[in-house]
Amino acid sequence: MQTAAAILLVFLGGFAVMVLEIIGARFLLKDFGGAFYVWTSQIGVVLVALSLGYWFGGRWADRFQRARFLAWLLAPAGLFTLAIPDFAPRLIDALVSRHPADADIPLVWQKLDPALGSALVFLFPCFVLATLSPYMIRLLAAQLGNVGAVSGAVYAASTAGSVVGVFISGYVLLDHLSLSIIFRATGVLTLALAGLCLCLDCRLVRKT
Amino acid sequence: MNSTTKFVLLGLASLALVQPSRAQTIYQVTSAYHHIAVVDRVGYRVLSFNGSWESRVSLANPLTGHFEYCELLHVPWLWNPAMTNVLVVGLGGGSTQRLYQHYYPYVNLDTVELDPAVVSISKYYFQAQETARHKIHTMDGRVYLRRTQKKYDAILMDAYSTSRYGSFIPYHLATTEFFTLAAANLTENGVLCYNVIGNLNGFRADILGSVYKTMRGVFPQVWLFPASDTGNVVLVGTKSKEPVTLAELEKRAASLVKDKVVTLPNFDKRVRAFRAAPPANLARAKMLTDDYAPVDGLLTGSGR
Numbered sequence: 001m002q003t004a005a006a007i008l009l010v011f012l013g014g015f016a017v018m019v020l021e022i023i024g025a026r027f028l029l030k031d032f033g034g035a036f037y038v039w040t041s042q043i044g045v046v047l048v049a050l051s052l053g054y055w056f057g058g059r060w061a062d063r064f065q066r067a068r069f070l071a072w073l074l075a076p077a078g079l080f081t082l083a084i085p086d087f088a089p090r091l092i093d094a095l096v097s098r099h100p101a102d103a104d105i106p107l108v109w110q111k112l113d114p115a116l117g118s119a120l121v122f123l124f125p126c127f128v129l130a131t132l133s134p135y136m137i138r139l140l141a142a143q144l145g146n147v148g149a150v151s152g153a154v155y156a157a158s159t160a161g162s163v164v165g166v167f168i169s170g171y172v173l174l175d176h177l178s179l180s181i182i183f184r185a186t187g188v189l190t191l192a193l194a195g196l197c198l199c200l201d202c203r204l205v206r207k208t
Numbered sequence: 209m210n211s212t213t214k215f216v217l218l219g220l221a222s223l224a225l226v227q228p229s230r231a232q233t234i235y236q237v238t239s240a241y242h243h244i245a246v247v248d249r250v251g252y253r254v255l256s257f258n259g260s261w262e263s264r265v266s267l268a269n270p271l272t273g274h275f276e277y278c279e280l281l282h283v284p285w286l287w288n289p290a291m292t293n294v295l296v297v298g299l300g301g302g303s304t305q306r307l308y309q310h311y312y313p314y315v316n317l318d319t320v321e322l323d324p325a326v327v328s329i330s331k332y333y334f335q336a337q338e339t340a341r342h343k344i345h346t347m348d349g350r351v352y353l354r355r356t357q358k359k360y361d362a363i364l365m366d367a368y369s370t371s372r373y374g375s376f377i378p379y380h381l382a383t384t385e386f387f388t389l390a391a392a393n394l395t396e397n398g399v400l401c402y403n404v405i406g407n408l409n410g411f412r413a414d415i416l417g418s419v420y421k422t423m424r425g426v427f428p429q430v431w432l433f434p435a436s437d438t439g440n441v442v443l444v445g446t447k448s449k450e451p452v453t454l455a456e457l458e459k460r461a462a463s464l465v466k467d468k469v470v471t472l473p474n475f476d477k478r479v480r481a482f483r484a485a486p487p488a489n490l491a492r493a494k495m496l497t498d499d500y501a502p503v504d505g506l507l508t509g510s511g512r
Contacts, residue, residue, distance in 0.1 A: 030380035030498050033348020034322040036240040101355045104345050107324075178499040 002203040006136045007157045009196050013132040014161030015168075016125075016186050016193075020081070021046045022169035023182050024122050027084075031092045032114040041115035042122070049123050053130020060131065061138035068201040070135055074194035077128035082187025085180035088121045095120070125190065132193075133158045139200075235333060239325035242370060246333045253333065255301040257370040263301025265334060271310060274303035276435040277403050279478045280442040282307070283433060284362035284399035285470050286460045286479065287446050291361035292316060295393075297349035297381070298367035299326055302336035309342060311472050317342040318360075320352040322367070350380050350389070359395045365402040375405045379501040382419050386498075387426035387445070394447055400427065402443040408434060408487055415503065416441055417493030420486060425495060432483040454482045 025042040032038050060069060095117050099105045105113075133154050141150045173182050231249035238244070242257040252273050255263040266273030281304050284291060292315060296304055299321035308317055321327050324346050330336035338344050345352055349367050368375045380386060382402075390400050404419050406412030420443055423430045427445030431452070434441045461479040464470040472478075487493070496503065 026379075029378075030350065030383070030385070033351040033380070034241065034378070096351070096354070099355070102357050104347060105351070105355075107346075110347060175502040178497075180499050 002200060003140060005196065005200055005203075006140055007153060009193060009200070010132050010136050010154050010158040011161035012189060012193055013129045014158035015165040016161075016189055017046065017050070017129045018162040018165030019169050019173070019182065019186050020122050020126055020129075022166060023173065023179060023186075024118065026174065027088070027121075027179050027183075028092070028114055028117055031096055032117060033110075037111050038114045038118075040111075041118045045115055045118040045123055046126050048119075049126035050130040053127045053132075054134050056127075057131030058134035058138070061135040065138070066201055067135075067139060067197045067203075070132065070197040071194040071201075073128045073131060074190055074197060077125045078187050078190030078192075078194060080187070081125045081190055082184055084121060084183040084187070091120055092117050129190070235329065237325055237329070239323050241323045241325075244323075244325055244329060246329060253301075255329070255334065257368075260370045260375060262368070262370070263303050263334070265301055265303060265306075270306060270335065274307070275440070276437040276478075277440040277442055278303045278307060279472060279474060280433045280435060280440075280481060281364045281366070281401050281403070282311075282470065282472050282475060283442070283444055283479065284364075284401060285464055286452075286457050287399050287448055288361050288395075288397045289460075289464055289467075289469050293358065293360045293395075294318070294362045294364065295320070295353075295358075295360045296364045296366065297352075298365070299330050299336060299344065300366065301334040302330045304364060304366060305336060305342065306334075307472065309337065309339070311470070313341070315341065318358070319344045320349045321346060322348050350386055353386075353389050353393055356393065358393065359398075360393055361395050361398055363390050363394060363398070363400045365400065368405065377404070377415065377419070377503055379496070379503045380498070382422060382503065383496045383498050383501050384422055384425055387423055391426050391445075391447065396447065398447045400445040402445070404441050404443055405439060406441060407439050408432070408441065408483075412439070413487065413489055414493065416443075417487045417489040418496055418503075419443060421490060421493045422496045424486075430486075432485075432487070433478070433481040434483065436481070451484075453484070454480065457482055 021042055025038055028038045028042065095113060099109065137147070137151045137154050140154070141147045231247050233245050233247050236243065236245040245256040247254045247256055248267065251267055253265050253267055254261050264273055264275060291312075294308060294315055294317050296317065296319045299305070299319050305317060305319055308315060319342065321344060327344055327346055331338070336344070365381065367378060367381055369378055370376070387400070391398070394400065400423070402419060402423065404416050406416040408416065420430060420432075423443055423445045427447065428449040429446045429451065431444045431446075432441055433444060457479050458476065461470070461476050465475060494502070
């Protein structure tokens, strides 16, 4: 039962990361223009977030060993995502407007600005969502003998969630919902994951 | 040797190399945005993005061979006979710029083009010329408009992205927020022309209806000028609230031609493409905003 819940947690975490990546690219496009550098930045920044999330998630799992700790990360990340439509436009605006008007923006900033913008808005929530996978591996692996199967299942579930997130975002969500609603819904989902971690907390603690 | 002569010689040289009936790719490159090819075929030079035809010019006479919509982009004169500053978003093969530079050499032109590769190709193979009166800015059209302090008498929108499945309007150049920004950069009698790939009925009619509806939310009047040679419609949004009729526009055209303000051949003919009626699908067209602009999903679905 707790295993299924943990697998659901990483699945939904993987889903949320890719919704943020795909919808985020669309969101950044209007401010940074042409899609190419925006996509490059968005993919790069999300991978940085994943890499950092895996690193710290694994270390924190060893240290705290309680699913409750993840709720303390997921709750602020959820509130942050929920508020993206409110704070991000002004933040991006400040980033774009810092270049002197009426002179062309140097090519290097045309390339790097979308990465900075993407990092300001998407690095934190994606980082938090990435901590779930190594953390869950630590909590689920009862003994060394099944670490392979546990980590495989967690990777697979998280990646499957990401796959669903990509296609749902690109094929369905963009056509039917506004960007603001999608961000807010992803924020609510992240808060729900925080709740799920609290539920998991008492169940998984005895595993260690 | 002036550039026109060079251009013609280059054209003749490349024609001599191939049998005239065959298409010859004389240059190709993959940029950050497209696979771009320059193809010479039967006396024309064509700029192709991912296999589509973006721009065409006659090798013998660079002032001919362009698509008709390039001439429809001259209608802003009907609302402002004293234009001095014009912004073109999208360079492509530079047809629009070439015509404006030739027929209105006193007009100050700014061009915004996203793809640096298109800028160099346009300069080398299509003789796009940067002069004291024509500056090319390599950046996104919306980013440019947001930052510039300049006011324009006309803004000509011709920016497209192309895939295997056809041409797409970059969504951020067709929303209420974009048109509000463009209107703020227009002079009092300013005109915005939007080249929309689509027909009034059928092919891409959803896109056309949506862009029309979105423009109507910002501009007091929007008129249509459908091209007869390709599936393009030029939407013309005016800051002037005054309604116009074809008779009135023909009268203005006649006086522009008589006073030699507009020397473009066929100008009177292009003016007659005028259509006052909105697209038939207006009622079910969607208003596009930054928050919700399904231009590459719902709106292009041919199955709908």
